[in-house]
Amino acid sequence: MSEHTGQERGRRTRERLLEATLTCLVEHGFAATTMQRVQSTAGVSRGALVHHYASMDELLVGAVHHVAKRQLEALRRAATSLEEGSTGRAQRVRLLHSVMSGPLFLAGLELWMAARTNPSLHDALVPAERELGRQIAEALTVEGADRANLTHLELDELLITLRGLAITSVLRPDPRLERLAIERWLGARG
Amino acid sequence: MSEHTGQERGRRTRERLLEATLTCLVEHGFAATTMQRVQSTAGVSRGALVHHYASMDELLVGAVHHVAKRQLEALRRAATSLEEGSTGRAQRVRLLHSVMSGPLFLAGLELWMAARTNPSLHDALVPAERELGRQIAEALTVEGADRANLTHLELDELLITLRGLAITSVLRPDPRLERLAIERWLGARG
């Protein structure tokens, strides 16, 4: 049962490297996320890092997909409660909010900003984010509950608000304002 | 009349350096905004840069105040149309939106994100942003037009939406969605 196969070992190393990359992004920011910091955070040699990710760009692209994957996992795990018929839009919004905050989202935000001026990151992030959006929509939709499900447009609008909320909270955390903004969003659409 | 005085020369140099810093932030991002790039963009020697801003942190703190100043100038210039009694909330929102997009805001956004993990930048940005918010509120308020003026809370909420809009547009510019989000915000408060 103990998976000590060769390719499994490589897989684990890559996982540790990507996880370390997210940690660095969250704790030190994009500018201070260097290969040396990532390797020491992961507890991995330079050779190992460079073997799996030949350049910084490759590592960052890997991080993009990793963070998307992790966010989707988190959402799906949280969304199981939806299947049990329990109700409304408010719950969906709360679910999405939980994914659009916290360390995972912060790492994604750093990559998002960096992608603006980094072509290879940009080329990886845009389609990844598009796909993530699709998966999120799917995970939040319950067959038959047409009244509570969100349209694509509503989802886009909600994402905008949540992003604004997240980036605002980065420097000015204000739970009261957060709750209020979400309440208003819900209230505005009856 | 020609201001060739000594301290005026220094002031101009500082101005060019700060302007070059904003240019670098917008065109290359925070991570690639180095002292060398700033000095060559500004067309200034290393000695001059380091004379006015002894460290990178000092330069960035200077940039924070510069961008705040420039944003406020832009808003005030645009807000003159308000004084002439011309109406409503929609115009205020449009005004604010014009300040919360474009290169100037982008530079501020880079600094905002960087401030999360840079203490001295954080210490400079938080109070500066608070003050800017205050000044913005003032610039948008017209005495007597109580019905059209925005409350502090409404302003905070609007800023959240506009920030979300801005950061979304960084990677997925969608004028249609932008307009829609703003319309909804206006409509929701009748």
Added chain:
DNA sequence: CCGTAATCAGACCATTCGGTCGGTTTAAGG
């Protein structure tokens, strides 16, 4: 006119960066 302080110039420095490379270990297959 002179001294002094601000401004500017650019050579220089230690450190860190991303990336290369030769060699070793480990696992898989014939």
Added chain:
DNA sequence: CCTTAAACCGACCGAATGGTCTGATTACGG
């Protein structure tokens, strides 16, 4: 068992980084 390839190691490299330092130039008060 032996070959082969993937995984890993860490010394090494040139380039770029933020920052220091010595002098030159400029402006201005006395």
